[in-house]
Amino acid sequence: MKILSLHQVPSGKPFKIIEITAGLEARKKLLALGIHVGDFISKINQTRWSPVLIRNLTTHSSKIAIGHGLARKIMVEDEQL
Amino acid sequence: MNSFKIVLVGQPNAGKSTLFNVLSDIKAATANFAGTSVKIIQSSIELQGKVFQLLDLPGTYSLNAVDEAEKITQKYLLHEKIDLIVNVVDSTLLARSLELTAELLELELPLVVALNMQDEAEKRGLKIDPQKLEKRLGVPVVPTAALYGKGVLQLMERCLDKLTGGANPQPVLPYTAHVETLVQKLAQALPQTGDLDNGSRRFYAIKAIENPAMVPENLRRSLSAMIASACLEIRDFHHRDCFESIAYERHHQAMKLSEEISSFTSRRKAQWRDRFDRALLHPLFGRFFLLGYFLVFFSTIFFIGNLLNGWLAFVLEKIPPLILPLRNYSGFLWLTADGLFQGLAGSLGIVLPYFIPLIFLNSLFEDTGYLSRIAFLLDGLLHRIGLHGKSVAAFILGFGCTAPALYATRILENKRDRLLSALLLPFIPCSARHAVIFALTAALAGPLWALIIYLFVLLVIAATGKLISLFLAKPGGLIMEIPDLKPPSWRGAMVKTGLKVKEFTIQVIPLLLLGSMAMAWLGYLRLEPLINDFFSPLLQGVLGLPARLGTTLVFGFFRKELIIIMASQALGVSTVSLLPLTLSQTVVFIVFVTLYFPCFATFVVMWKEFGWKTVSASAILSVLVAAGSAYLFKLLFLFFI
Numbered sequence: 001m002k003i004l005s006l007h008q009v010p011s012g013k014p015f016k017i018i019e020i021t022a023g024l025e026a027r028k029k030l031l032a033l034g035i036h037v038g039d040f041i042s043k044i045n046q047t048r049w050s051p052v053l054i055r056n057l058t059t060h061s062s063k064i065a066i067g068h069g070l071a072r073k074i075m076v077e078d079e080q081l
Numbered sequence: 082m083n084s085f086k087i088v089l090v091g092q093p094n095a096g097k098s099t100l101f102n103v104l105s106d107i108k109a110a111t112a113n114f115a116g117t118s119v120k121i122i123q124s125s126i127e128l129q130g131k132v133f134q135l136l137d138l139p140g141t142y143s144l145n146a147v148d149e150a151e152k153i154t155q156k157y158l159l160h161e162k163i164d165l166i167v168n169v170v171d172s173t174l175l176a177r178s179l180e181l182t183a184e185l186l187e188l189e190l191p192l193v194v195a196l197n198m199q200d201e202a203e204k205r206g207l208k209i210d211p212q213k214l215e216k217r218l219g220v221p222v223v224p225t226a227a228l229y230g231k232g233v234l235q236l237m238e239r240c241l242d243k244l245t246g247g248a249n250p251q252p253v254l255p256y257t258a259h260v261e262t263l264v265q266k267l268a269q270a271l272p273q274t275g276d277l278d279n280g281s282r283r284f285y286a287i288k289a290i291e292n293p294a295m296v297p298e299n300l301r302r303s304l305s306a307m308i309a310s311a312c313l314e315i316r317d318f319h320h321r322d323c324f325e326s327i328a329y330e331r332h333h334q335a336m337k338l339s340e341e342i343s344s345f346t347s348r349r350k351a352q353w354r355d356r357f358d359r360a361l362l363h364p365l366f367g368r369f370f371l372l373g374y375f376l377v378f379f380s381t382i383f384f385i386g387n388l389l390n391g392w393l394a395f396v397l398e399k400i401p402p403l404i405l406p407l408r409n410y411s412g413f414l415w416l417t418a419d420g421l422f423q424g425l426a427g428s429l430g431i432v433l434p435y436f437i438p439l440i441f442l443n444s445l446f447e448d449t450g451y452l453s454r455i456a457f458l459l460d461g462l463l464h465r466i467g468l469h470g471k472s473v474a475a476f477i478l479g480f481g482c483t484a485p486a487l488y489a490t491r492i493l494e495n496k497r498d499r500l501l502s503a504l505l506l507p508f509i510p511c512s513a514r515h516a517v518i519f520a521l522t523a524a525l526a527g528p529l530w531a532l533i534i535y536l537f538v539l540l541v542i543a544a545t546g547k548l549i550s551l552f553l554a555k556p557g558g559l560i561m562e563i564p565d566l567k568p569p570s571w572r573g574a575m576v577k578t579g580l581k582v583k584e585f586t587i588q589v590i591p592l593l594l595l596g597s598m599a600m601a602w603l604g605y606l607r608l609e610p611l612i613n614d615f616f617s618p619l620l621q622g623v624l625g626l627p628a629r630l631g632t633t634l635v636f637g638f639f640r641k642e643l644i645i646i647m648a649s650q651a652l653g654v655s656t657v658s659l660l661p662l663t664l665s666q667t668v669v670f671i672v673f674v675t676l677y678f679p680c681f682a683t684f685v686v687m688w689k690e691f692g693w694k695t696v697s698a699s700a701i702l703s704v705l706v707a708a709g710s711a712y713l714f715k716l717l718f719l720f721f722i
Contacts, residue, residue: 024324026558033177033562034180050457051461052602053457062562065457065559066560067460079518080423
């Protein structure tokens with residue numbers, strides 16, 4: 001089990017959010033959009049020129065786009081569902 | 082007072098505006114972009130002989146507002162007199178939507194839940210039991226499909242029952258034992274709810290822990306020691322921020338609730354939509370598609386506009402000979418009638434032909450959710466000019482009209498992004514300026530020049546954004562929801578276009594007629610030269626344009642359409658194609674008027690939303706940018722073309 005940032009992990013695989021180290025405002029917004037510590041998420045795609053696109057597998061959310069800076073502050077671990 | 086006030090509250094994109102449209106005659110602009118309704122929209126409806134005030138509040142994820150649009154909803158819910166809240170719940174996002182429901186219950190105002198898009202949720206394999214939810218929440222729950230008007234009547238009947246049925250004690254969803262004890266202790270310590278507008282003591286006790294800024298200061302001060310100790314306890318016990326502790330508690334309430342009342346069945350949803358969406362969001366294919374989309378979008382407006390313009394011109398040119406006899410009768414009357422005709426010819430023959438296809442295409446694509454995909458794809462590009470993808474919604478709206486686009490900046494979380502977007506928005510050509518660009522290029526320069534001018538304007542926006550952002554802090558990070566794709570609705574787009582055209586005909590065309598009559602009177606009173614002399618150093622001296630166009634600039638401040646309507650009037654010709662302008666003058670003039678000054682409506686909205694400093698900055702900035710850009714084109718023509 002390795003802890004990585006959301007920015008580093010490959011697309012298409014489920015990961016569990018372990019910690020979000022961003023500031024309060026960003027954490028508020030993530031919570032409002034239904035992204036919580038402990039949720040399983042999967043990355044849809046990520047390129048240099050567009051934000052990181054994820055989907056929350058736990059709450060079956062719509063897609064959420066997250067800026068690269070913030071994606072570096074979302075720590076996830078590789079754990080099979 | 083026999084009119085009840087009902088407010089619609091829900092998360093962005095839950096279908097509030099659609100429901101509102103069904104319930105009332107007023108059509109609020111809906112779009113499948115999280116946060117399109119950013120203003121409170123109101124309408125009166127009548128049911129069983131009773132009159133209701135129905136209000137559509139901006140979408141909000143929770144009552145702990147993070148952006149301006151959410152703040153409006155939060156403020157309204159706390160401080161206005163409300164008889165009933167209709168909580169519109171997006172069934173496809175059940176668990177997340179119920180978090181807001183749980184929070185609204187804490188307000189302890191009469192509540193009815195509209196379980197919207199239940200059919201769509203079922204297609205995706207989520208079967209919800211509304212009766213069970215009703216039992217668990219203790220408030221009426223009505224399944225609706227607002228898009229097809231299903232369940233709307235039942236919803237209103239339940240609302241009526243609730244309103245006339247007398248006050249039942251509203252149930253609460255308890256927190257876990259530890260937090261619940263603290264909340265109750267704080268609630269008891271709070272004074273009676275006399276000076277709290279809405280919201281119970283329990284509500285303010287929870288907010289004191291979760292988001293103290295929402296609690297009135299005198300209350301907070303009197304209980305500050307107690308609040309602080311409660312927070313410390315929670316932090317020790319839960320190892321989390323107070324804010325997060327409550328948010329997670331609510332999340333678990335909602336998750337538990339949604340698991341109890343729903344079950345998973347097989348998916349019946351078409352897979353192709355998912356696959357198509359993946360292609361739209363694909364870094365390479367998605368951008369090609371976007372480029373194609375923009376090209377098709379603008380060339381459609383250009384060609385359909387020209388087509389309509391040609392047909393109407395054919396009809397309209399039959400009128401002038403009819404009013405000519407007036408000339409011998411009274412010079413003043415003839416000039417007035419001629420001014421009226423010019424206004425009519427301009428509004429119907431030039432402005433509407435481009436307005437209609439623009440509004441139609443915008444309406445068609447608004448509800449599909451493509452707007453948020455554009456925001457996603459352009460985020461990287463916008464970072465280069467100091468913004469991020471979320472501003473795209475405002476910019477795209479700006480292609481229609483700048484004033485609503487300024488309101489749309491309310492979905493941006495931080496002031497800096499709002500300010501920068503507001504300063505750049507007046508440069509985006511609005512429907513009036515599309516008419517100026519398209520009609521003038523079609524008549525005197527050719528479609529290629531329209532393309533060049535659009536590209537140049539985008540370049541100007543980029544450069545200005547880059548320049549301004551050098552003086553501002555770095556942009557904040559992006560967090561944005563991308564709602565599911567919906568197929569475009571031709572009927573919906575047609576209805577919306579019809580309404581917009583009607584609004585334009587009633588509100589704007591009279592102004593345009595009045596404007597061109599005023600122009601005729603100025604000519605009659607020989608006041609024109611005064612205005613033209615004022616502008617001639619810039620227009621004639623620097624840009625090499627006829628000084629007589631000066632008056633059009635003044636009128637253009639009121640309505641930008643008047644520029645194109647009056648240009649022929651000012652230069653004494655009957656139609657645009659006869660304007661005595663060279664290619665270089667035409668292009669220089671278009672560039673200048675596209676950028677030159679915010680219009681009156683923009684001015685007012687910007688003043689209200691951002692204050693006089695921003696308006697002044699915007700005005701000065703646009704004059705400088707417009708003069709600079711037009712001069713650049715003049716030099717280009719001088720040396721290269």
